[in-house]
Amino acid sequence: MELRTRVVLQLAMATGAAASTLQMRWTTDAGACSSNGGQCNSLGPDGPWQAVMVTAGLENADSNSAAEVVDMPMWPAVGSISGVLTTSSGGEYNPFMSVSANKTGVRHDAFGPWLANLFINMTDEGPGYQEILRFKTSTDNSDELNATIVAAETWDIRMPTGAKYEAPAGFLGLGPSTAEDNKSIPPGLLDQLKAAGTITSNSFGLHMGSVALGQKGSLILGGYEQNRALGDVGVFELVNEVTRAFIVDLTLSVETGSSPFNQTGSMWKGVEGSEYGPDVTKNIGGVSGSAAILPSAVTPYIYLPPGNCEAVAEQLPVTFRQDLGLYTWNTEDPAYARIVNSPAYMGFVLADRTAQNITIKIPFKLLNLTLESPLVAEPTPYFPCKSVDSAYGVWQLGRAFLQGAFLGFNFEKSVMYMAQAPGPDMDQGVTRTLEVDDEVILSNAADTFEKTWRSQWTVLGGDETGSGEGGAETPNGSAPPAVGNDGQNAPGNKIGEAESANGDGETEENLGQVQEQGSLSVGAIAGVVVGVVAVLGLVASGLLFWRRRRRQAAKEDVPEKEWEAESASGVHFPGLGIKYEMYAPRVTHEAPGVELRHEMDGTGIGRRSMRISQDMYANRI
Structure with a gap:
């Protein structure tokens, strides 16, 4: 040796x-x-x-x-x-x-x-x-x-x-x-x-760790490492080796600094996209809208009901690959590096046996995994979230999830434990023995989570949120126009400021500010005044023209509501900001729901298996 x-x-x-x-x-x-x-x-x-x-x-x-x-x-x-x-x-x-x-x-x-x-x-x-x-x-x-x-x-x-x-x-x-x-x-x-x-x-305690980040895994038989569990620890029932655990929410958020996403908060779409999920959840005592989950180190991905991975993917620079059934990262998009290196995370809110909610944060640093041969010809970064229309009405949180989560079992008391796991810079290892009668485990403080990730993260400032070098962008790379709360051009847009001049004194006030700054000569100011007068003349002419057309339209008995409907469509009046209000982040090659469901049927989770699902849950729990 x-x-x-x-x-x-x-x-x-x-x-x-x-x-x-x-x-x-x-x-x-x-x-x-x-x-x-x-x-x-x-x-x-x-x-x-x-x-x-x-x-x-x-x-x-x-x-x-x-x-x-x-x-x-x-x-x-x-x-x-x-x-x-x-x-x-x-x-x-x-x-x-x-x-x-x-x-x-x-x-x-x-x-x-x-x-x-x-x-x-x-x-x-x-x-x-x-x-x-x-x-x-x-x-x-x-x-x-x-x-x-x-x-x-x-x-x-x-x-x-x-x-x-x-x-x-x-x-x-x-x-x-x-x-x-x-x-x-x-x-x-x-x-x-x-x-x-x-x-x-x-009993045993498990944390898969991260190979990519150099974090060793932990499997302790007869106990657990206390430093691998942070904050509150959820306790879940085991009945005939099957756990009763539910995911009640799925969030996008950031631990510190500004968010790289256009939208944060809940992404959870529940189990409505699944034919059997609502019935199974109800039968085993879950709250309406939640999904039954099984954590497993045997499966690689995060498997969720239809619609949930898709909702998260809308905020990410990813492309759905039909040949893989997975989302791959668009590494050329500036948002890619910004997201995976930031303190952003997916939050999994789980309800334990006392209906206490436990949030487990999986940073995007852990959701930047790599596909290799024989799956792809060249190493390809991918996002390990996979939609499954499960006829069992239950889903799995696999190794991608367990990189950032602690999982433990005490078969003596028929309980399972889940908690937040630390990042690569975790505290000193302290191994604890699980006694036969132990139903709870010790954990390190929840506020140490950020410290264990600090060396891996680049905290974003306010001007970096959803932005690339060229200005504001959506996470998937498209650049929406700058808009205000009312859909107009955002404050600070010089064109918008010029167009806001009107006859209510705002123009004179702006001219006064220009004079105080002393940045224009007298001749230039005179030119501005002449220009403003010309603009006001054009506005007056336009109003006169509009009134004449309106009288003519009234004579022809054309309803005014037709004009309003056209403007509401956002097609003929982009200057009103309607186009911007209707803007949604572009999703590159989104997987159609129908195609995804057909693809997932190929996994072997056939609809015939519903009876097995009922046996596994209804009869055992």
């Missing part, structure tokens, strides 16, 4: 998790992937992401035989079954080469936890095995654990075009076993660690 790796591991042992907890190692940690002699580093192709490391298999006692012991990247997940990538599905694990793999006789199809396989349009299937897993921790490998795994023979993720690519990691089932009456199925992995005295409770 190289010196650098030994030093890192020794420091981890000295400052690692508290007694009765295990701190997992990540793919981005030094020495995390020892089986292939290097580091796994980050994962794609829609990240960069980091996953925890797990070892599968046992060394063969016969030194003449090949031993199948492999290190595998895995996403933390609920559920008692783990999904493993095999050599036939893009991974390194081969059950036929493992001396410790025993077939269960059960074949698994669509085994993604919390419906993950449906949201990411994944085909996953394979036989079940009993296998030995060991967790790679900050100090060493954990004890041998008897796990139920699915050795995935197929694990493809389908794109809207029909193209497929292989999953980058498996998933690690950390939930309790649900087959208590089946003696052939071992207890859950955390149950085994608890029984061995390695951890105190059947």
Whole structure:
């Protein structure tokens, strides 16, 4: 083992998790992937992401035989079954080469936890095995654990075009076993660690962190890191491993300084764009207009009811790519850098079991992820918000969300925790043990959030709001005319000031101000007076002409309301400012709602599945 790796591991042992907890190692940690002699580093192709490391298999006692012991990247997940990538599905694990793999006789199809396989349009299937897993921790490998795994023979993720690519990691089932009456199925992995005295409770705390910003992830088994949770912590019920959590609002805002958006505040459109969302929300006790959500590290994006990602995208310099089913950033637009580098964020307002609202802020620095091959030919920044018309009536907050959110579970008390996570400059790590009877967790102060992000943000001044170098712009790059509250040219527009001169004394007052400033000669002032007289003459002539036309129109019995209707249309009278009042920010290549719904039907979340949704919620909760 190289010196650098030994030093890192020794420091981890000295400052690692508290007694009765295990701190997992990540793919981005030094020495995390020892089986292939290097580091796994980050994962794609829609990240960069980091996953925890797990070892599968046992060394063969016969030194003449090949031993199948492999290190595998895995996403933390609920559920008692783990999904493993095999050599036939893009991974390194081969059950036929493992001396410790025993077939269960059960074949698994669509085994993604919390419906993950449906949201990411994944085909996953394979036989079940009993296998030995060991967790790679900050100090060493954990004890041998008897796990139920699915050795995935197929694990493809389908794109809207029909193209497929292989999953980058498996998933690690950390939930309790649900087959208590089946003696052939071992207890859950955390149950085994608890029984061995390695951890105190059947629980864990997770923060995915950010690879792009150099923020290490955190997964503590039997506890959590206090510095990974800020402010109020929401507590949500778990019933049969399914959480009852709701998103009640979605906002655009800025933590400090001026906003880069033309519009801030609520962007939430509710679940009205979904056929089944309102019924499911009502059946499981959510407030009208809210949506049931499942946080999951297995899925990459933020999946919301139709209309919500679209509402946010209207304020962003993004283009919807039908071939990807995603929004990509318009990096040439000045608003792009202004938004992603500013203290702007998407706010997710969640209601917990006491109907207390918890707001989790995901800065746009975390929503500037990168698509890579095989999804695109060249690295492409994208916005990870995806509309889904879910026939389950439930949506997921995936890894993009969990970069900026703390997620914890205490299966002893059947509760889930969610809280604001810190930025890259977080406070010193303090690991806490979750006792069996703990229903609440400790957190750092909410007002430390800005401090943990300060080095990453460029605070905008008042003149930078929605502006590029050439003046006012919408976030997506179009430049609206300067307008006042009444739709006229805004104050400060010299043309507007000249046109406002009238016969009520304003012109004389302006001339007086010019004389006081001493910026014009007497001859120039005389010229201005002559010009004003000429303008007044033109105005008088125009009024006379208008009155004659009006009398003529009255004789022809033409209704005056017709003129008013034309002016209200904004077509024939742009000088009145009507055009400006009707202005809305341009959205580049917006995805039509109908096309988006058809695209989402392709994810496999079919309408036939509504009955399963009712079983999962109505019967269990």
